[in-house]
Amino acid sequence: MPASTSAAPRPVAPKRSAVRSLLRLWPYLRPVRGRFLAAAFVAVVASCLSLVIPLVLKWMVDGPVAGRDPDGVWLGALAVLGLGVAEALLFGLRRWLVARPSTRVEASLRADLYRRLQRLPVAFHDRWASGQLLSRGTTDLSLLRMFLVFPLTFLFVNGVTVLAGFVVLLAQDWSLGLVLLLPVVPLVVGCSLFETRYSKAARRAQDQVGDLTTLVEESVLGIRVVKGFGRHRSQARAFRVLAERLRGTELRKARLLAAIWAFITTVPELAIGAALVLGTVQVADGELSAGTLVAFLSTALALRWPVESIGFLLAMSQEAATATERYFEVMDQAEETADRAPGAVATAADRAPGRDAPGGDVPGGVVFEGVTFRYPDAPEDSPPVLRGVDLRIRPGETLALVGATGSGKTTLTALVPRLYELTSGRVLLDGEDIAEMPRERLRSLVAVAFEEPTLFSASVRDNVLMGAGPEAGDAELRRALDVAQAGFVADLPRGARTEVGEQGLSLSGGQRQRLALARAVVGTPRFLVLDDPLSALDVHTEALVEAALREVLRDTTALVVAHRPSTVLLADRVALLSEGRIAAVGTHQELLRTSAEYAWLMSGTGDGKR
Numbered sequence: 172m173p174a175s176t177s178a179a180p181r182p183v184a185p186k187r188s189a190v191r192s193l194l195r196l197w198p199y200l201r202p203v204r205g206r207f208l209a210a211a212f213v214a215v216v217a218s219c220l221s222l223v224i225p226l227v228l229k230w231m232v233d234g235p236v237a238g239r240d241p242d243g244v245w246l247g248a249l250a251v252l253g254l255g256v257a258e259a260l261l262f263g264l265r266r267w268l269v270a271r272p273s274t275r276v277e278a279s280l281r282a283d284l285y286r287r288l289q290r291l292p293v294a295f296h297d298r299w300a301s302g303q304l305l306s307r308g309t310t311d312l313s314l315l316r317m318f319l320v321f322p323l324t325f326l327f328v329n330g331v332t333v334l335a336g337f338v339v340l341l342a343q344d345w346s347l348g349l350v351l352l353l354p355v356v357p358l359v360v361g362c363s364l365f366e367t368r369y370s371k372a373a374r375r376a377q378d379q380v381g382d383l384t385t386l387v388e389e390s391v392l393g394i395r396v397v398k399g400f401g402r403h404r405s406q407a408r409a410f411r412v413l414a415e416r417l418r419g420t421e422l423r424k425a426r427l428l429a430a431i432w433a434f435i436t437t438v439p440e441l442a443i444g445a446a447l448v449l450g451t452v453q454v455a456d457g458e459l460s461a462g463t464l465v466a467f468l469s470t471a472l473a474l475r476w477p478v479e480s481i482g483f484l485l486a487m488s489q490e491a492a493t494a495t496e497r498y499f500e501v502m503d504q505a506e507e508t509a510d511r512a513p514g515a516v517a518t519a520a521d522r523a524p525g526r527d528a529p530g531g532d533v534p535g536g537v538v539f540e541g542v543t544f545r546y547p548d549a550p551e552d553s554p555p556v557l558r559g560v561d562l563r564i565r566p567g568e569t570l571a572l573v574g575a576t577g578s579g580k581t582t583l584t585a586l587v588p589r590l591y592e593l594t595s596g597r598v599l600l601d602g603e604d605i606a607e608m609p610r611e612r613l614r615s616l617v618a619v620a621f622e623e624p625t626l627f628s629a630s631v632r633d634n635v636l637m638g639a640g641p642e643a644g645d646a647e648l649r650r651a652l653d654v655a656q657a658g659f660v661a662d663l664p665r666g667a668r669t670e671v672g673e674q675g676l677s678l679s680g681g682q683r684q685r686l687a688l689a690r691a692v693v694g695t696p697r698f699l700v701l702d703d704p705l706s707a708l709d710v711h712t713e714a715l716v717e718a719a720l721r722e723v724l725r726d727t728t729a730l731v732v733a734h735r736p737s738t739v740l741l742a743d744r745v746a747l748l749s750e751g752r753i754a755a756v757g758t759h760q761e762l763l764r765t766s767a768e769y770a771w772l773m774s775g776t777g778d779g780k781r
């Protein structure tokens with residue numbers, strides 16, 4: 172991934188309030204809203220039960236305690252115990268009710284994110300650092316699940332409990348109740364200030380987690396380079412800088428949280444203290460019963476937790492809102508442009524040997540018509556990589572593409588399976604514009620093998636058969652491995668069923684390249700695009716692969732990027748790409764005679780790779 176850690180995109184999302192960001196989760200919550208509502212109801216009942224306890228205490232103090240009635244005291248104590256047990260059981264039930272739906276919402280969000288990542292254009296993946304995407308699919312979604320389990324319910328439950336508590340307090344003694352209501356204004360102002368600051372810090376922290384993930388991922392994948400060049404110290408230094416930066420942001424979050432926690436705890440405590448003094452004076456003056464004061468203060472103390480917890484519930488909600496924003500930044504990206512025409516996947520006829528386009532007047536094979544291409548993330552004023560490329564590969568023909576490093580060969584090959592959208596011009600396959608073709612069909616017609624062979628954490632068999640339809644089996648696998656001269660597979664511990672590990676790191680570069688080639692040819696594709704597929708092979712193996720490939724290429728229209736004469740000899744004709752244009756087309760011999768640049772590239776002394 173070209174985007175470096177420091178250059179990771181920081182998409183400027185429109186600033187939404189936390190509530191508006193979180194509301195975007197509604198489509199995911201809707202199917203499970205019943206359970207969440209039931210859980211909230213159970214929690215409200217449990218929380219309000221705790222408010223009944225002070226009323227029982229009031230009854231005990233003014234009744235059995237004042238009247239010295241031990242039976243009444245026992246009855247009161249049993250009632251308090253019963254209420255406590257009921258409260259605990261109901262909170263347990265709430266937890267059970269939210270466990271399934273919260274994990275279900277998290278799983279659906281994750282599945283949708285993965286699906287979207289698969290569908291986003293290659294240009295998007297060129298721009299975004301992989302760690303930023305990983306952290307969105309892991310840390311951010313865990314934050315969202317935590318939000319669904321706690322703050323979503325408890326902000327509501329605590330709100331209702333505080334309201335109910337104040338009704339009870341005002342009913343017992345309105346003047347003392349008003350004293351406790353005084354802190355509401357400073358609390359609202361404090362919470363709003365906190366929310367603004369905490370949201371910025373939370374966003375920064377989550378982006379920094381993404382940067383750190385990118386760095387760790389790159390260091391692990393590039394461990395050979397890191398060790399080979401003795402760069403572990405500088406990598407460790409880079410890691411420490413990012414980790415310190417994240418730690419700084421986390422400390423800032425902790426400081427903000429500590430401040431709001433202290434504020435939210437102190438202000439109500441002061442009000443309770445004032446109410447205690449005022450209440451004691453009223454009891455001394457005989458205006459208030461001792462039981463009422465006990466009940467009043469117990470209720471006020473029971474409301475402490477619902478009020479105090481608002482600080483961290485707001486913090487968690489803010490983090491969830493930021494996680495939602497980051498999630499939808501990816502989900503809102505435009506997918507690959509829609510296919511312009513409906514159609515089916517490749518048919519058996521599509522896979523048949525080369526033939527000219529039906530009708531005869533439209534040229535068959537692969538045709539590039541006035542193709543101009545600039546990478547979407549390239550600077551506006553930079554020249555296009557390809558400038559008006561006109562090229563035709565006849566049906567069944569193999570055309571080698573030769574050009575200096577950076578001349579645009581890989582770019583041209585990536586346009587055939589429509590990995591990028593053309594800036595202008597057309598690419599036709601057997602007369603059909605690829606822009607009009609359903610992608611599924613296009614990609615079942617065209618097989619590709621890139622210079623950098625990517626293998627997945629799966630068996631050799633699965634890796635190779637990925638290039639064919641579901642009907643392909645062992646016969647196709649054997650044939651493809653034969654073409655790619657991948658006899659080494661038989662010597663692997665479990666043959667073709669051997670897991671090749673993350674990115675096939677347990678195999679040599681040449682072995683990986685041969686498996687990638689086998690994957691490209693296993694589906695007997697109608698069009699084959701090979702980007703320097705034999706670069707890692709020794710000359711003897713290359714010669715064997717070429718002999719077998721010639722058999723395959725006889726039936727296929729192929730575009731092969733070549734850097735050395737041996738690969739060029741596979742082809743019927745050669746096209747020379749120079750400065751984004753096709754400078755010459757002809758046989759190898761013709762170009763050697765007529766093009767100085769071609770002769771120079773093929774001589775092995777040029778700017779070509781070999």
Ligand SMILES: Nc1ncnc2c1ncn2[C@@H]1O[C@H](COP(=O)(O)OP(=O)(O)OP(=O)(O)O)[C@@H](O)[C@H]1O
Pocket residue numbers: 297546548549556574575576577578579580581582583
């Ligand atoms: N994703 C990208 N975004 C912007 N520019 C890119 C991107 N990929 C390649 N380029 C630029 O496009 C130009 C052509 O690159 P390309 O990989 O097609 O060359 P190439 O001929 O295949 O080179 P090589 O022989 O070294 O493989 C280069 O200048 C490169 O910097």
